[in-house]
Amino acid sequence: MTTVSSMLDIGALRRLTIRCISETGWFDTGTVFGDIKDAGGAETDQYAIPWPPFGALHADNAAGFSALLEAETTDGAVRRLLFDTGWNPTWMDRRFAEEGIDRLLQQGQIEALIVSHEHFDHFWGIGSTLKHCPGITIYVPEGFHPKGFTHIQQQGHTGKVVTVRADQPLVLFPGLALVGFPMHTLLKVDGENVLYANLQDRGLTMVTGCGHGGVLNLLDYARRTFQGGERIHAIYGGLHIAPLEDWDEAREQIVNALRGYGIAKVACNHCTGRTAVEKMVELGLPVVRGTARHGSQTNLFVGNGDVLELG
Ligand SMILES: [Fe+2]
Numbered sequence: 001m002t003t004v005s006s007m008l009d010i011g012a013l014r015r016l017t018i019r020c021i022s023e024t025g026w027f028d029t030g031t032v033f034g035d036i037k038d039a040g041g042a043e044t045d046q047y048a049i050p051w052p053p054f055g056a057l058h059a060d061n062a063a064g065f066s067a068l069l070e071a072e073t074t075d076g077a078v079r080r081l082l083f084d085t086g087w088n089p090t091w092m093d094r095r096f097a098e099e100g101i102d103r104l105l106q107q108g109q110i111e112a113l114i115v116s117h118e119h120f121d122h123f124w125g126i127g128s129t130l131k132h133c134p135g136i137t138i139y140v141p142e143g144f145h146p147k148g149f150t151h152i153q154q155q156g157h158t159g160k161v162v163t164v165r166a167d168q169p170l171v172l173f174p175g176l177a178l179v180g181f182p183m184h185t186l187l188k189v190d191g192e193n194v195l196y197a198n199l200q201d202r203g204l205t206m207v208t209g210c211g212h213g214g215v216l217n218l219l220d221y222a223r224r225t226f227q228g229g230e231r232i233h234a235i236y237g238g239l240h241i242a243p244l245e246d247w248d249e250a251r252e253q254i255v256n257a258l259r260g261y262g263i264a265k266v267a268c269n270h271c272t273g274r275t276a277v278e279k280m281v282e283l284g285l286p287v288v289r290g291t292a293r294h295g296s297q298t299n300l301f302v303g304n305g306d307v308l309e310l311g
């Protein structure tokens with residue numbers, strides 16, 4: 001009798017390079033959370049807050065999250081994706097220029113923009129992408145709000161918008177899958193897209209914006225869904241473990257549990273929290289260090305301008 005594996009084969013990549021354009025959502029957390037409190041608290045509609053580009057509230061504090069993924073497929077083709085588009089257009093314009101993203105967009109060398117989720121620091125800066133490439137295909141998670149779609153249009157988008165349905169992996173090209181997860185979080189934001197890349201001879205890499213669905217849940221999803229998912233080679237991005245730098249037993253358990261996945265490269269930043277990464281280092285997890293340049297505030301993070309080479 002033969003058994004057919006129900007695990008999904010997404011194919012394999014030869015190589016994946018992740019360039020951190022910006023992981024600093026903002027510079028001062030107290031200022032952002034003060035603004036949220038003044039606007040009515042955690043369940044406020046984010047679009048009611050007059051932050052850039054909708055207003056000038058504490059504009060100097062606003063930055064954004066964005067990364068460039070460059071994948072090489074087994075036939076030698078190079079495919080590029082922008083993962084999130086940041087927040088403050090002034091900051092994003094500067095970082096895009098410093099990393100050469102503006103030119104890649106103008107030349108049509110970035111085939112799609114993946115919006116991980118609708119949070120202001122990942123999405124509101126979309127004008128900085130669209131002014132260089134208005135026709136770019138955009139992927140948003142299920143749960144995206146009507147105001148988010150309106151924002152995309154008002155920033156001059158002329159291309160296709162694809163809504164990623166929850167729990168229906170989309171293979172964007174061989175070796176790379178995009179998965180939508182249902183979640184509800186701060187400022188009425190619903191749904192998050194996560195990328196999983198399968199690297200030839202190495203295993204899976206998971207790329208998250210904030211990982212609001214919980215890093216362990218997102219890794220367990222890979223284990224039970226993808227062929228090769230029992231081997232997690234690397235993780236990159238925001239892991240939302242201690243975004244406010246507070247610590248407790250539950251957080252300790254998450255970091256402890258990460259040791260059970262055999263991950264070879266832990267490259268985190270953004271809402272992971274420094275305290276969480278310090279714990280990872282203490283526990284012997286293979287944390288990839290950054291260089292704390294271009295506004296990134298610690299070398300515990302793979303930060304702005306740092307590059308993670310995989311494969
Ligand atoms: Fe974020």
Ligand SMILES: [Fe+2]
Pocket residue numbers: 117119209210212
């Ligand atoms: Fe977020």
